[in-house]
Amino acid sequence: MTSIHTDVQIGICGSAGDGTIAVGDILKRAMARAGYRVIAFDEYPAEIRGFGKCVARTRITTEQVYSMKPKTDVLVSLNDAHAIPHAEEVRDFGAVIYDSAPITMIDEGWHISGHLNPGQLPYGLPMREISEQATGSSRSRNIVALGFVAGLYQLPRQAFIDAIAAKFQTKAAEVTQSNVAAFNAGYDNGAEIYRFDKVEVGPPARRTRVHDSTMMTGNAAVVRGCLDAGIETFFGYPITPATSIMERLAVEMPKHGARLLQTEDEISAISATVGAGFAGARAATATSGPGFALMSEMMGLGVMAEVPAVVFVSQRGGPSTGMPTKTEQADLNIAVFGGHGDAKRIVLAPTNVEGCWRCAGRAFEMAEAYQTPVVVLLDLYLSNRYETVVFPNKNPFVRDAWKRPTQDNANEPYRRFELTADGISPRAVPGDPHGIHTATGLEHNEFGRPNDLSAMHFQMTEKRHEKLNAALKHPGITIYKRFGDTGEVDVGLLAWGSTFGETLEAMLLARAEGIRCAAMKVVMLSPLPVKPIKRFLKDCKEVIVPELNYEGQFANLVSGAVGRDVIRFNRVTGKPMAVNEILDTIRSAAGKRKLRKSAA
Amino acid sequence: MSPEHPIYLEDKLEEIRGSGRLGYRSKSLPTWCPGCGYYSMTEGVTWALNEIGLRNEDVVIVSGIGCASRFPFFMETYGFHTLHGRTLPVATGIKVANDKLTVVVVGGDGDGFAIGGGHIPHVARRNVDITYLLFDNGIYGLTKGQVSPTSAIGFTTSTSPFENHDQPLNPLMMLLSYGASWVGQAYAGQPGHLAEMIRAAIKHRGFSYLHILSPCVTFDKTDRTYRNLDFSVRNLPEDHDHSNRLAAIREATKVDRPAVGLYYVENRPTLSDTLDEVMIRAGGKPAEQAGAG
Numbered sequence: 001m002t003s004i005h006t007d008v009q010i011g012i013c014g015s016a017g018d019g020t021i022a023v024g025d026i027l028k029r030a031m032a033r034a035g036y037r038v039i040a041f042d043e044y045p046a047e048i049r050g051f052g053k054c055v056a057r058t059r060i061t062t063e064q065v066y067s068m069k070p071k072t073d074v075l076v077s078l079n080d081a082h083a084i085p086h087a088e089e090v091r092d093f094g095a096v097i098y099d100s101a102p103i104t105m106i107d108e109g110w111h112i113s114g115h116l117n118p119g120q121l122p123y124g125l126p127m128r129e130i131s132e133q134a135t136g137s138s139r140s141r142n143i144v145a146l147g148f149v150a151g152l153y154q155l156p157r158q159a160f161i162d163a164i165a166a167k168f169q170t171k172a173a174e175v176t177q178s179n180v181a182a183f184n185a186g187y188d189n190g191a192e193i194y195r196f197d198k199v200e201v202g203p204p205a206r207r208t209r210v211h212d213s214t215m216m217t218g219n220a221a222v223v224r225g226c227l228d229a230g231i232e233t234f235f236g237y238p239i240t241p242a243t244s245i246m247e248r249l250a251v252e253m254p255k256h257g258a259r260l261l262q263t264e265d266e267i268s269a270i271s272a273t274v275g276a277g278f279a280g281a282r283a284a285t286a287t288s289g290p291g292f293a294l295m296s297e298m299m300g301l302g303v304m305a306e307v308p309a310v311v312f313v314s315q316r317g318g319p320s321t322g323m324p325t326k327t328e329q330a331d332l333n334i335a336v337f338g339g340h341g342d343a344k345r346i347v348l349a350p351t352n353v354e355g356c357w358r359c360a361g362r363a364f365e366m367a368e369a370y371q372t373p374v375v376v377l378l379d380l381y382l383s384n385r386y387e388t389v390v391f392p393n394k395n396p397f398v399r400d401a402w403k404r405p406t407q408d409n410a411n412e413p414y415r416r417f418e419l420t421a422d423g424i425s426p427r428a429v430p431g432d433p434h435g436i437h438t439a440t441g442l443e444h445n446e447f448g449r450p451n452d453l454s455a456m457h458f459q460m461t462e463k464r465h466e467k468l469n470a471a472l473k474h475p476g477i478t479i480y481k482r483f484g485d486t487g488e489v490d491v492g493l494l495a496w497g498s499t500f501g502e503t504l505e506a507m508l509l510a511r512a513e514g515i516r517c518a519a520m521k522v523v524m525l526s527p528l529p530v531k532p533i534k535r536f537l538k539d540c541k542e543v544i545v546p547e548l549n550y551e552g553q554f555a556n557l558v559s560g561a562v563g564r565d566v567i568r569f570n571r572v573t574g575k576p577m578a579v580n581e582i583l584d585t586i587r588s589a590a591g592k593r594k595l596r597k598s599a600a
Numbered sequence: 601m602s603p604e605h606p607i608y609l610e611d612k613l614e615e616i617r618g619s620g621r622l623g624y625r626s627k628s629l630p631t632w633c634p635g636c637g638y639y640s641m642t643e644g645v646t647w648a649l650n651e652i653g654l655r656n657e658d659v660v661i662v663s664g665i666g667c668a669s670r671f672p673f674f675m676e677t678y679g680f681h682t683l684h685g686r687t688l689p690v691a692t693g694i695k696v697a698n699d700k701l702t703v704v705v706v707g708g709d710g711d712g713f714a715i716g717g718g719h720i721p722h723v724a725r726r727n728v729d730i731t732y733l734l735f736d737n738g739i740y741g742l743t744k745g746q747v748s749p750t751s752a753i754g755f756t757t758s759t760s761p762f763e764n765h766d767q768p769l770n771p772l773m774m775l776l777s778y779g780a781s782w783v784g785q786a787y788a789g790q791p792g793h794l795a796e797m798i799r800a801a802i803k804h805r806g807f808s809y810l811h812i813l814s815p816c817v818t819f820d821k822t823d824r825t826y827r828n829l830d831f832s833v834r835n836l837p838e839d840h841d842h843s844n845r846l847a848a849i850r851e852a853t854k855v856d857r858p859a860v861g862l863y864y865v866e867n868r869p870t871l872s873d874t875l876d877e878v879m880i881r882a883g884g885k886p887a888e889q890a891g892a893g
Contacts, residue, residue, distance in 0.1 A: 233696050235689075254882035259696050259875045264722040268689035271682070275693025278680055279660070283697065301683050430678040430694070430701050433657040438672045438679030441665075449628065449673065 005202040006036065009059040009069040010149060012142075013086050014078030016045060016052045019142035022167070024056025027146060030163035032215040032388050034156045035204030037061045041068055041385040041576065046240075046325045053082040058386075062205040066352065067501035070580040073199045074153075076145050078127075080112040087112060092119035093198035097148060099141065100124030121197040123152070130185050140182035147186020152193055153201045157184075213390045218356040218382040221389065222286070222312055223248040225360025227256065229397040232281040234260040235272040237291060240324040241380040242314040245286040266291035270298040270311065274373075277307040278439060280429030282364050282399075286312035289331045290321065296339040299373050303343040303464060305439040306417065306425070308367035308374075308402075312360070315379040317574050326574030327381035329497050330549035335375045336526045336557065344465050346370065347526040348477075349377040351500035353387035355523065361397035362477045368402045369474070370467055371427055377525065379548070381576045382498040396476055402427055405435050415446040419459055423467030468527050480529045482536055484511060484518035491589045492540025493519040494533070494566065495547065496554050499577050503546055506582035515590045525554075530561045537562055542589040544569050546582050621650045626676045635826075637788030637814025638668055638735060641798075644791060645675070645704065645733070648799035659702045662691045664711040667741040667816075671706045685716030688723045691730045692871070699872045702802065703730040709750040710740050713769050717749070724778035727806045729870040733798065734809065735788070736771065737816040738824045745819030752823050772852035775809045776845055776864055782808035783848065783863045787833045788815065789826050793860060800862065806870050813858060829858075836861035 010027060014020035021042050028040040039059045045052025059068055071091035077083030077098040090096055098112045113122050125148050127141035134140070143164070150160055161180055168176045216224070222245050226234070234253060236246040246262070253260045263269045269285040276283035287295065292313045302309050315331040317323025335347045346366050350359040356378060363374040405414060405426040416437040418425040425446075428435020437448045443460060445451040472479065484507050491510070495503035500521040507519040520536045522529065537543055543566040545555040552568035559565050569585045571577055616622060624646045632638045649659060659677035663669035665684035672679025678701075682690045687705045695703050712720065712734050723730070739757065740746040747760040750771065755764045775783050782804040786794040794812065801808035813833065815826050836859045841847050848864040869877075876886050 233693065235693065235696075251882070254875075254879040255884040257879060257884050257886050259879075261692070261696060261726075261871075261875070263689065263692075264718060267686065268692070268719055268722070271686040271689035272693030272696065274682075275662075275680070275690035276697035277693075278690075279694040279697035279701065281697035283693065297683055298686065305680070430660050431657055431698065433655070436657055436676060436678055438661075438675075438681060440673075440679075440681035441683060442681065 005062045005205075006200070007059070007061045007065070007069070008073045008153075008199055008201055009057060009071070010074045010076070011072040011086065011089070012056045012076040012078065012145075013083040014054055014142070015082055016047070016050055016054055018054070018078040020054040020078055021056050023142045023146040024058060026160065026163045026167055027056075027149075028058045028215065028386055029166065030160040031058070031060045031155070032213065033162060034159040037064055037205075037213075037388050038215055039065060039068065039385065039387045041381060043575075044325055046323075055086065060201070062202065066504045067579060068576060070578050074149060076149060077112050078142055078145065081110055083112050084110070084115045087115045087120065090120050092117070093121065095121050095123060095152070095197040095199055097123045097125060097145060099127040101126040101129055123148070123193065125186075125189065130189060131182055134181045134185035135178040140179060143179050143182040144186035147183040148190040150183070151187035151190025152195060153199065154191070155201060157187060213388040215386055215388045216353060217244070217384055217386055218350070218353050218378055219244045219314070219384070220248060221353045221356035222360045222376070222378070223252065224391075225357040226284060226364075227252055228357070228395045229361040229364040230282055230399045231284055231364065232258050233273070233276040233283045234258070234285065235263050235269040235276070235283070236260075236285050237263055237266045237269050237287065239266075239288045239291045241316055241383045242286040242288050242291075242312060244383070245312060266294040267298065270295040270309070273309045273311070274298055274302050274307050277302070277309045277367070278305070278429070280431070282368070283308070284310040284312065284364070286314070288314050288316050289318045289334070292331065292334060292338070296334070299345065300339045300341055300343045301441045302373035303345055304441050304443075306371040306427070306464070307439065308371055310360075310363045310367050310374050310376065312376045312378065314383040315377065317572075323574050325380070327379050327498070327576060328548050328572065328574065329379055329499060330553065330572075331377065332496070332525060332549070332553040332557065335377045342461050342465070344468055345372055345526060346374040346468060346471050346524070347377055348374065348523055349497045349525050350382065350523060351497060351521050353382070353385070354389045356382065357389070357391070358477060359523070362474060365398055365401065366471050366474055368400070370424065370471055371402070372468065377497065379498050404428065405432070407434065410434055413447060416448045417444060417446050417460065417463075419446060419463055422470060423463040424470070472524065472527055472529055477523070479524035480520060480522045480532050482518055482520045483507065485516050486518070488539050488541070489516045489518045490541050491515060491517040491586050492536060492543045493517065493582070493586070494522065494536070494543060494545050494554075494558060495519065496522050496525060497547075499547055502577040502579045503582055505579045506586060509579070509583050510586040510590070513587075515586060517586060517590070522554075525557070528557065528561055533558060534562050537564055542567060542592070544582075544585055544589055546577055546585070548572065548577060619650060621646045624649050624656060624676055626674055628673050630674050631670055632667060633818045635817040636667070637737065637812070637816075638671065640788040640791040640794050640814075641668070641671065641706065641733065641735060641812070642674055644795035644798040647795040648802055649677070651799055652802060654702055658700065659704065660694055662687050662694065662703060662705045664707045664716065665742070666708040666711045668706050668708040668735040669711060685711055685714070686719070687711065688716065688719040688732070692723060692726075692728050695728055695730055696871065696875065699729070704802065705730055705732045707732075707734055708741070709734065709736040709738060709771075710748045713749045713771060720774070721778040724775060724780040724807050724809070726871045726874075727781050727868060729806055729872060731798075731801045731804075731808045732810065733801070733812060734771065735812045735814040737814045737820065738768070739816050739819050741816050741819055755823050757819070770852060770855060771811050772863060773849055775811075776849050776852060780809045780864075781806035781868055782865045784809070785811045785813070785858065785860050785863065787813045787829060787860050789829055789833070790860065797860075797862070804865065806868065832857055834859050836863070
């Protein structure tokens with residue numbers, strides 16, 4: 001990755017109420033405005049008030065990257081007690097910025113300057129005093145600190161002033177003025193400093209024009225995908241970290257003549273979604289693990305009655321209420337297998353923010369084309385993280401492309417569940433005089449009448465499974481892809497969901513060290529593209545499956561399907577996977593190979 | 601509907617064939633026990649749809665799980681036989697997707713007030729324009745006779761072998777306090793009146809709840825029998841003011857002498873109205889709905 005001119009990660013750490021997330025937000029928006037690529041992820045506590053720790057990390061680059069960096073280049077401490085544990089994540093010759101004149105006395109040993117390594121360069125700044133001088137109040141010390149960082153690295157001042165103005169546009173003009181004053185005061189202070197650190201920010205990539213890219217979260221990309229796909233109804237119930245999907249849709253859908261309803265629970269949300277799908281609408285709901293568990297039974301009805309429905313599931317730490325504001329990938333099993341009976345459904349797991357948009361749009365197409373519930377599996381890290389995304393000019397999503405009854409045999413009774421070669425039956429919706437039928441959760445014959453004869457149950461079960469194979473060839477979506485070295489490799493990595501970003505970065509670093517390796521992302525978890533995975537595994541001497549769950553749910557899925565065990569690399573820290581930990585695993589797998597070879 | 605002279609089979613068949621009612625019946629024969637109250641439902645819904653003159657393809661009958669819930673299979677309309685207790689949210693979804701459809705929900709007391717009880721207040725308060733026909737037999741029939749939330753105290757069933765000790769719910773009072781915009785009661789032993797009530801409930805614009813006292817002839821030989829109900833059921837007083845919610849609740853408390861008739865009705869915006877209002881406020885305009893055209 002020598003083409004990266006700029007690759008800087010800035011972390012801001014404070015207590016809830018310090019304005020940590022707010023300045024992180026201004027930083028990433030300003031840098032995106034200035035034409036950089038941005039990827040950002042905030043850590044915040046589950047409590048709204050109180051003194052929980054907030055960390056806003058922003059990675060600023062000229063080329064597209066796929067994850068956060070394992071090491072931070074610049075750490076800003078707005079609260080030393082919270083920031084001290086994060087000092088160790090600052091790289092050698094990186095910078096640590098702290099308040100040198102805090103309002104409260106800090107106990108001995110609790111000042112961050114006493115916790116730095118010799119290679120980490122401290123910049124003490126009287127944030128509170130500068131804020132008071134510039135604005136008459138100490139409240140803008142977070143903006144002063146942001147200005148200082150911008151001045152220190154000569155980041156484009158105007159982009160920040162524009163981002164501040166945009167952030168406070170709904171407030172009185174004085175609010176913007178005073179924040180800009182605080183920013184400028186910090187900037188001027190930073191610009192005067194003679195730096196000893198080795199953090200360099202170059203100009204943005206020349207070919208990236210500001211307006212080509214949009215910075216958004218995974219959830220915002222899901223919303224855009226829904227709107228581009230022509231969503232007609234949405235039913236949902238608030239749950240972290242999926243709520244922002246419903247909140248944004250509540251604003252946008254009515255503008256487009258679409259209907260959204262907050263239901264009394266997740267059971268009603270999925271029930272109404274399936275009802276709307278039965279009636280012919282493009283219908284969706286969004287939830288997290290606890291809500292999805294409640295939806296299991298109705299997912300089965302969607303499968304049995306062959307009703308299109310799209311379900312967005314953003315995973316968080318579990319089981320039970322678990323860790324609502326922490327990320328995890330432990331709902332693969334319930335997404336793929338959840339519920340009773342042979343209830344095969346389509347499951348898509350995007351790996352980045354652009355993928356959230358694409359999977360959302362294609363999920364509606366697939367639900368209609370294959371007449372089935374489709375789960376789009378996100379996680380908190382992907383739902384909440386920001387990335388700059390470039391969308392195509394033309395909306396690629398197809399609407400209303402499903403097999404309808406023909407009028408050729410209008411005199412014969414309509415077979416809603418006709419057994420066809422591809423398993424897909426002509427679907428009519430209420431209002432069509434030629435398609436009258438009753439859909440049911442009971443096993444049924446081609447006409448939809450209850451029927452539990454052995455042969456019928458077998459044929460219908462087979463139909464419901466086999467029709468989904470067409471999804472493996474659905475146009476306009478990459479359901480798996482291999483990166484890195486071609487042909488035989490020493491180490492292969494197989495990853496899904498947000499963890500693929502860290503996996504890809506680790507693989508690239510390992511290649512730079514001379515290890516022959518490759519990584520494959522798998523976006524469609526059900527039906528699983530077994531043949532391409534088998535082909536890939538054949539090329540790999542060792543296979544590592546990194547994922548954020550304890551047992552290795554994807555590893556189980558894959559090894560069950562291909563009959564080969566893999567090296568499981570599991571973390572349940574509530575945090576995204578660390579690139580350097582994956583890298584260590586690659587090194588040791590490659591090393592083991594070598595050892596074995598030399599022994600033989 | 602009350603004949604002056606004896607009914608002869610040929611005359612009756614001729615009348616039924618000529619009425620157009622059979623156009624709403626599918627080729628499947630009902631699977632209920634002879635004498636079941638649900639036959640009156642089939643008759644009543646068929647008669648009401650025919651009287652109103654609805655097109656078959658514009659009607660969706662939604663049911664859950666239970667004896668009553670087999671009903672959609674016997675009708676020549678769209679039907680969705682869903683999950684136990686989830687009829688109302690499914691029906692809400694159908695109505696939100698396509699407001700032009702007439703959505704009739706049928707279910708029993710277990711489906712509605714045990715497993716599905718949490719959905720009723722929300723459909724009532726949102727005033728979803730659907731008709732809910734609840735057939736209350738006070739027992740679980742499809743699983744062969746267990747106690748239900750509307751079973752009487754002292755009722756002995758396979759799961760209450762030492763008598764039921766739980767106070768039964770009063771569905772009419774619940775619906776009246778939830779804010780349902782149309783609340784009525786009928787009795788399967790009076791099929792003519794039942795049919796009239798079904799017609800009125802379907803024609804009401806908003807959420808209409810019709811509570812139907814319906815004997816289970818197989819598993820209840822002692823409590824809610826035709827014999828007992830014939831004796832206890834009365835009409836609402838002629839001077840009952842069905843615009844007065846408190847008067848309606850007062851009538852609903854007289855559980856020993858259940859009264860049939862229209863308890864309460866009001867006209868207020870439906871869920872479709874409020875969703876249209878949201879679109880106007882957002883600066884959009886209602887789009888063509890699913891399935892329309």
